[in-house]
Each structure stands twice: as structure tokens, then as C-alpha cells.
Amino acid sequence: MPGKIRPRNWSNTMNRRKFIGGSLGLCAGALILPGMINRANNRHDLIEMKLHSGTVTISLFPELAPNHVDRIKTLVQARFYDGMPFARVIEGFMAQTGDPVKETGLDYLRLPKLAAEFNSLPFERGTLGMARSRHPHSASHQFFITSARSRFMDQNYTAFGKVTRGMELIDGLRRGCSELGTVVNPDVIKSMRLIPLKAA
Template identity: 40%
Template sequence: MFKSLLLTASLLIPALAFAQSGAPAAKPTEGKTAAPAEKAAAPKVLFKTTLGDITVELYPDKAPKTVENILDYVRSGFYDGTIFHRVIGNFMIQGGGFTADLRQKQTKAPVANEANNGLSNTRGTIAMARTGDPHSATAQFFINVVDNRNLDYVSDQSPMTWGYTVFGKVIAGMDVVDKIKAVQTGAQGPFRSDVPTTAVVIEKAEVVQ
């Protein structure tokens, strides 16, 4: 599923002149400078799993459409009761699309690929799973358990070189990710391999401060 499954100056000058032709500008206060605007805190998502909690910080400045998409799924409760259905210990753990009985959930429309954002599929990053179509990602995601730079954006010349969109990183619970990557796996349901023999369930996903 993972593999089969980023005004001209001439117009501005009169506008500025018009804007300044009304009330006189206030005299600046000496010795005072405007305080810099505070940067909005990055959104975070807490995944409460049967093996422990994982907290992920998201990067809306790097992957705005992807982050908005993920937050919509989280807030709707979509991920609650889904599992990590594909676990490869030297690669990644993938989840967010199947229930514990391996029933695939209905998703929204796909989101555009935003892999060309300067982020790399390094250990601990979270990225969107997709099919061979670069723009087919919906709800499923994976967490890289090793550096997988071969999944990074290279060019838009082919589905493989488009890469996989990184949109955040684990900031707490990487030990839980390592527990998940170490579980016993095998064939189950429609999958011929890599499914945990004991389901690793996302009991709850929620946006946190």
C-alpha cells in the first residue's frame, strides 16, 4: 500500500502618496521600538497508542495543505481506533488508514504533494503515505525509524522522484516508535507481510498545546 499506495512601482508610489496625504504622521517616540510579533506556536498532535504516547510537531510553514488536512482528520476523530498496519523495523511504521479488523476507512479527497519543501525523510520525521500517484495522499502517514533520504523530493519528472511529503517530527515518544518498530509482524487480511500480529492501536489522536 505504501509504494502502490509539495504591483508595479508606478502604481505603488501614487497609492502611498495618497495614503500619506491625510492626517500628518505621528511623531515617533524616541527611544522606543516596536516589539517583534510573536511567532505562532507550531501545532502538535498527540497519538495515544496501546504501546504509549507519541507527540508530533507539525510544520504548516513547510507543508500548509498537508498539515491542514491532517488536523482536519485529527479533529474529526478519524484516527481514533485505527492501527499501525505496516511495520518494517529498518524502514518505517505506517498507520492511519485501517481499523483493528483491517477494514480500510473512507477518506476525503487527496491532498497535493508538498514534498518539495526542503524537509528530509530523516529518523523521527512524519510523512504522508501515498500510491504511485504523487498527489494521492489522504489520511495515511508514516514515521521514519531510520534516515530514508531516498524518499525525498528530487524532481517532478516521475512519481518516484516526486518524493513523500514530510510535514512534522516526533518531539516526544520516540521510544514508543521504537517499541512499535520492534513488534512481531506477519501476513494478515489483504496484506502478505508486515502487519503486527498484535494490533498497535491509535486509541486517540488529539491536537495539544
């Protein structure tokens, strides 16, 4: 490559590499949830995520990643994501949430790590994937939504859902200033709820 010219996506490439190697500091252990939280009903494979700017509808794919979908649905039932910030948002790449900044009422550090469920769902605009450390079997409670095609993530991260409505609201989230995408004053999730298919 002549001179100091960099590819147009050089900055994004660096961000993505750091995303892959990002440390989540997750701990193994027994899953402890309140007794009132039951296993999510398999008929509810849609989620409504309410932001201050509007509502995002998410379709889940339990046939592709059953354990990851079950974990997300269980956490949604526990209202774990209510008030959760989108703490990492990288322009042209992804928005990540699930790292609590306040008490959630759930000991998320003791959630068992999930074995990877790599599948055929491509990481394109609107795909949901589970965040993890460098170890492929370390996902727990953080997830991200890709804002553009990210082929390097295919078969390397577990994809489990897709935004079907409201992707423009994800595009409108406050971006991070650093290469890691850390947002100083992040937008938050007002609520996440499972909804029946007939209600979508």
C-alpha cells in the same frame, strides 16, 4: 558482487520499493465531514498521540506542507485516528497507520486527494510523511513515521511533521512479518489530540 552475498540492507531495500509502489486504493471526491468539525486552529501545531505504552508528541510544520498539515489536523479533530492500527511496520524503516479496520464515522474514501507538497524536511528518524500510491498527488489520510534515515524518500513523499518525544514507543510497535510489513495483531492509537503549544 561476488557469489550470493547481499547488502546488509537488501531486505529493507526490497521493502522500501514495495512501499513506494504500494496501492492505497484511494478515491477522489468531495470532502464530507460533520458540521461540527471546523478548520483546525493554526495555533495548535502539536499533537499528542496516546498509545497503550505511553504518549508520543508530534510537532507539525504547516509552513512546509500547509495542506497536508490542515488535513491531518482536521482528521485529528474528527477523532478519525482514535482506535487506528499501525497496520504496517517494517523494521529499520517505518510504521504506517490510517487504514481503518472499523467504522470511523467519516467517509474517508471521499476525501479529495492532496497535491504533493515536497519540501526540505529530510526523512530521518521520527519524520512523519503522507502515504500515497505511485501517483505523487494521491495522499489522503494514511501517514507513516520513519524509524531511520530514508534519503530515497526526500522530495518524493510529503514530510509534514516530526516526533519530538516518545520515539522509543514507535520503536516498540509490533513489527510485520511479511516483506510488506503487514502486522497480524497491530498496536493501535488510543487517541490523537491537538494541544496548545504552551501545554507541550
